[in-house]
Amino acid sequence: MNDEIIQDLKQFIAATVFQEVSGFRTDFDNLSTDVAELTNQVRGLGKQITEVKVDISKFDNKLSTRIDNLSQSVADAIENTNQAVHEQLVEHETRITKLEQKTT
Numbered sequence: 001m002n003d004e005i006i007q008d009l010k011q012f013i014a015a016t017v018f019q020e021v022s023g024f025r026t027d028f029d030n031l032s033t034d035v036a037e038l039t040n041q042v043r044g045l046g047k048q049i050t051e052v053k054v055d056i057s058k059f060d061n062k063l064s065t066r067i068d069n070l071s072q073s074v075a076d077a078i079e080n081t082n083q084a085v086h087e088q089l090v091e092h093e094t095r096i097t098k099l100e101q102k103t104t
Helices: 003-103
Strands: none
Touching: none
16 A cells, blocks of 8 residues: 555545544534423423412412301301201290190
């Protein structure tokens, strides 16, 4: 092999290596862009998750308030019913006592 062939071979090898490395560089740049996009998407998802947590917390507070109000309404209704039944029971006892007194 003479020097000219060796130089041609060196140039061929250098060109081939350069092409392969530049392909890797393009792949790396694309990968870097993809990672940046994914990072932005993850940040967006994190923000959405935070918003959903806030919404759930608000809903939980609303639901708790409504349950408390409903429980109080049921308790009031039961108390009113019990009071009415008690008054009716007292009235019946009074009437029965009067009837018993008349029969004796």
